[in-house]
Amino acid sequence: MDKPILQVVDIWKSYEDLQVLKGVSFELREGEVKVLFGPSGSGKSTLLRCINMLNPPDKGEVFLRGENITDPNVNINAIRAKIGMVFQHFNLFAHLKAIDNVSIGLRRVKGFPKEEARAKALEVLQSVKMEDWADHYPAELSGGQQQRVGIARALAMDPDVILFDEPTSALDPELIGEVLQVMLDIAKAGKTMIVVTHEMGFAKAVASEMIFLGDGVIIESGTPEHFFVSPKSERVKNFLNQLDVLYGSHEKLLK
Amino acid sequence: MILQDRPNPIRELLTVLEYWDHIFSGFLLTMWLYGWALLMGFVLGLILANLRQYGGWLLSRIASGYIEFMRGTPLLAQLFFIYFLPSSLNIPVGDWEIVTSFTILNKEITIILLNYRTLAGLITLGLNSAAYQAEYLRGAIMSVGTEQLMAAQSLGMSRIAGIWHVVLPQALRRVIPAWSNEAAYLPKYTVVVYFIGVKDLFAQAHFTVALTFISVTTYVIIAIIFLVTITLISKGLDILHKKTTIPGL
Numbered sequence: 001m002d003k004p005i006l007q008v009v010d011i012w013k014s015y016e017d018l019q020v021l022k023g024v025s026f027e028l029r030e031g032e033v034k035v036l037f038g039p040s041g042s043g044k045s046t047l048l049r050c051i052n053m054l055n056p057p058d059k060g061e062v063f064l065r066g067e068n069i070t071d072p073n074v075n076i077n078a079i080r081a082k083i084g085m086v087f088q089h090f091n092l093f094a095h096l097k098a099i100d101n102v103s104i105g106l107r108r109v110k111g112f113p114k115e116e117a118r119a120k121a122l123e124v125l126q127s128v129k130m131e132d133w134a135d136h137y138p139a140e141l142s143g144g145q146q147q148r149v150g151i152a153r154a155l156a157m158d159p160d161v162i163l164f165d166e167p168t169s170a171l172d173p174e175l176i177g178e179v180l181q182v183m184l185d186i187a188k189a190g191k192t193m194i195v196v197t198h199e200m201g202f203a204k205a206v207a208s209e210m211i212f213l214g215d216g217v218i219i220e221s222g223t224p225e226h227f228f229v230s231p232k233s234e235r236v237k238n239f240l241n242q243l244d245v246l247y248g249s250h251e252k253l254l255k
Numbered sequence: 256m257i258l259q260d261r262p263n264p265i266r267e268l269l270t271v272l273e274y275w276d277h278i279f280s281g282f283l284l285t286m287w288l289y290g291w292a293l294l295m296g297f298v299l300g301l302i303l304a305n306l307r308q309y310g311g312w313l314l315s316r317i318a319s320g321y322i323e324f325m326r327g328t329p330l331l332a333q334l335f336f337i338y339f340l341p342s343s344l345n346i347p348v349g350d351w352e353i354v355t356s357f358t359i360l361n362k363e364i365t366i367i368l369l370n371y372r373t374l375a376g377l378i379t380l381g382l383n384s385a386a387y388q389a390e391y392l393r394g395a396i397m398s399v400g401t402e403q404l405m406a407a408q409s410l411g412m413s414r415i416a417g418i419w420h421v422v423l424p425q426a427l428r429r430v431i432p433a434w435s436n437e438a439a440y441l442p443k444y445t446v447v448v449y450f451i452g453v454k455d456l457f458a459q460a461h462f463t464v465a466l467t468f469i470s471v472t473t474y475v476i477i478a479i480i481f482l483v484t485i486t487l488i489s490k491g492l493d494i495l496h497k498k499t500t501i502p503g504l
């Protein structure tokens with residue numbers, strides 16, 4: 001196997017008195033899809049924000065292709081351009097049409113000329129099946145459509161890795177399928193991804209490894225088969241049961 | 256019963272209107288002051304709002320302090336302070352002026368665009384308006400939310416680039432309805448410059464009253480001029496708001 005794209009080494013993070021992460025480490029290789037799951041408050045979103053330094057860790061290091069990005073001397077903006085992020089609440093730029101949401105990073109960060117950025121953005125919108133909505137503002141799109149534009153916005157930058165922060169948990173049930181399908185396509189195309197999600201159907205389909213996070217530490221990790229056939233800890237078993245009872249699985253939604 | 260010569264409103268109106276050139280030049284000067292003070296207040300207010308929101312511990316406190324001070328002290332006191340400051344420090348202010356004049360309907364109208372008095376008035380109005388505009392702008396910036404800036408940074412934009420390309424384009428659209436308050440107040444506030452001898456609309460009204468002894472009619476005319484002007488400003492900003500609006504903003 002090649003060298004890991006991303007190494008997360010002993011990440012600690014607290015908010016005032018609350019210790020959210022207590023030493024989390026893992027590695028991510030080219031083309032891998034890592035699914036992070038666990039109860040709310042276990043630090044999943046915080047971990048993602050530590051990885052792209054939107055919320056720098058108190059302790060620990062993150063290496064992107066061997067470069068220590070927690071070093072205060074690195075140009076963090078240039079690093080973030082290589083780490084895509086998809087948000088739970090989409091966070092599309094409300095004043096920009098779908099196409100401009102996708103092209104703004106190309107223009108302002110990568111310095112593409114206007115026409116070139118537009119052409120590339122349109123191409124990426126096609127890959128998430130949103131090209132017909134290119135000239136609509138976010139408020140004119142459904143949640144599922146907004147999230148697909150959000151994914152396109154991250155994809156357009158050709159990042160080394162994309163972080164998904166509960167991308168479907170703010171969506172109405174009937175809209176989840178279209179977003180999961182797009183994520184599945186991207187994963188199958190070989191993108192390296194870290195996905196915080198409770199969509200176990202998605203995890204089963206594409207995860208190369210699943211990580212169960214609880215109380216700020218990795219409680220158990222392994223392949224989807226491991227988790228769905230013989231999880232070790234009682235907490236994981238209970239959690240998976242609860243997920244099944246509450247949400248069922250959306251396996252049917254995935255082709 | 257003593258028969259008094261009751262004032263004839265029509266005759267009074269016509270008498271006052273004979274001095275239309277004074278009133279007109281005063282109006283132009285008021286609008287001149289207003290335009291520059293609003294612009295200066297906007298630029299400075301935008302800087303203050305950003306410092307207060309993003310400036311970190313020290314700069315945001317300095318900006319807050321400035322805003323509170325300017326909003327908490329009388330405008331007239333601020334004007335006198337700035338007007339008298341140079342002479343109290345023995346700094347000569349000079350006897351200079353920039354004048355423009357033109358002829359309209361056979362009357363020559365002369366306006367002092369800038370001299371020491373006008374400059375002091377302009378600076379005071381701009382500094383004062385900045386404090387109010389900063390608060391409107393800060394409210395709009397806050398309403399955009401931190402998620403938008405976070406999304407911009409996740410693409411690799413610097414904080415400044417995110418504020419410039421993502422936060423401000425939204426905040427400036429959202430601020431128009433609230434900001435039009437300041438745009439409507441400021442023309443009325445400009446009358447303070449009368450007290451340092453700038454020949455604005457109010458000063459010209461006073462001059463007209465001194466010549467004609469007709470006070471109520473004169474000031475009613477001035478009031479109507481303000482009313483019409485401010486109505487037009489509000490309407491214009493309404494149109495601007497509708498033209499720049501974006502679904503969902």
